[in-house]
Amino acid sequence: xxxxxxxxxxxxxxxxxxxxxxxxxxxVDVSENRVGIGTPTPAVALHSVGxxxxxxxxTGHDVIFYGATTDAYMKxxxxxxxxxxTGVARVVVPxxxxxxGSTAVGATAAELNLLDxxxxxxxxxxxxx
Numbered sequence: 001x002x003x004x005x006x007x008x009x010x011x012x013x014x015x016x017x018x019x020x021x022x023x024x025x026x027x028v029d030v031s032e033n034r035v036g037i038g039t040p041t042p043a044v045a046l047h048s049v050g051x052x053x054x055x056x057x058x059t060g061h062d063v064i065f066y067g068a069t070t071d072a073y074m075k076x077x078x079x080x081x082x083x084x085x086t087g088v089a090r091v092v093v094p095x096x097x098x099x100x101g102s103t104a105v106g107a108t109a110a111e112l113n114l115l116d117x118x119x120x121x122x123x124x125x126x127x128x129x
Contacts, residue, residue: 019028024040036042038049055061060078067073072087085091098105 018030019026020040021027024036024038027036027040027042028034029036029042032042034042034045034047036047036049039047054063055078060081062078063076065074067087067089069088072089073085074089075084075086076082077084095108096104
C-alpha cells in the first residue's frame with residue numbers, strides 16, 4: 001500500500017489503490033474492501049487493534065451488535081445505562097463461571113430455574129394461602 005496518495009483518488013467513488021496513513025494507524029484496503037485501525041493488514045471488514053471507545057464519558061451513545069437472526073441483538077441503551085438482549089439473543093455462561101459483583105454463584109442453572117428454552121414452573125406454597 002502506498003503512503004503517498006492523490007487527494008482526488010482518496011475522495012473518489014472508485015479509488016484505484018489502497019491507502020495507508022501513518023504506518024498502519026488507518027488503512028483502507030480497496031482490493032479486499034477492508035478498513036484497518038491500528039493494523040496494516042485488516043483481516044475483516046472493520047479490523048481494530050487496541051482499545052475501542054464509543055462516545056465520550058458522560059455523553060451517551062447507543063451501541064448495537066446484531067446477530068445472524070433477524071431482530072436478535074445486544075444493545076447498550078445509553079438512556080438507562082442498561083445492556084439489553086433482544087429476540088433470541090441470550091447470555092451463556094459456562095458452568096461454574098457466573099460471578100455477580102465479586103461473589104461466585106455456586107448454584108446450577110436448574111437450581112436458579114434458568115431452564116434453556118423452557119419456562120420455569122411456577123411453584124406456589126399453599127401453606128402461605
